[in-house]
Amino acid sequence: MASMMKQRVVGVIENMSYLVCPHCGDDHHIDVFGAGGGATVAATLSNRFGYDVPVLGQVPIDVRLRAGGDTGRPIVLAEPDAPAAAALTSIAQQLTAKGRGLAGLQLGLTPAGHRPAAEVV
Numbered sequence: 001m002a003s004m005m006k007q008r009v010v011g012v013i014e015n016m017s018y019l020v021c022p023h024c025g026d027d028h029h030i031d032v033f034g035a036g037g038g039a040t041v042a043a044t045l046s047n048r049f050g051y052d053v054p055v056l057g058q059v060p061i062d063v064r065l066r067a068g069g070d071t072g073r074p075i076v077l078a079e080p081d082a083p084a085a086a087a088l089t090s091i092a093q094q095l096t097a098k099g100r101g102l103a104g105l106q107l108g109l110t111p112a113g114h115r116p117a118a119e120v121v
C-alpha cells in the first residue's frame with residue numbers, strides 16, 4: 001500500500017510481539033506467535049524500497065494496554081513503567097526524533113508546462 005501511494009515507510013512496529021512471563025517478569029518473554037516476524041518484514045521492506053526500514057519496537061501483549069484503551073486512560077499514562085508502555089514511548093520518541101519532511105510525499109502538483117499523458121494529442 002505504501003508503495004502504491006508513494007509513501008516512505010518509517011519502520012515496522014511488532015504489535016502483540018510477546019507475552020511478559022507472569023512468573024519471571026520482563027526477563028522472560030514468551031513468544032506466543034513465534035519470533036522474528038517484524039525483523040523479516042523490515043528486511044523485506046528494506047530490500048523492496050532500497051532504504052533501511054528498521055524495526056522501531058516490539059509491543060508486548062498486555063491486558064492493561066487494551067483496558068486503558070477502553071477506558072480512555074492510555075497505559076503510557078496509567079502505568080508508564082509497564083513493558084508495553086515503555087515500548088510505545090520508545091517508538092514515539094524515535095518517530096518524533098525523525099522530524100517530518102516532504103520527501104516521498106505526493107503533493108498532487110503538475111509542473112508548469114507539463115501536460116498529463118491523458119491530454120497529449
Ligand SMILES: [Zn+2]
Pocket residue numbers: 021022023024025028
Ligand atoms: Zn518465565
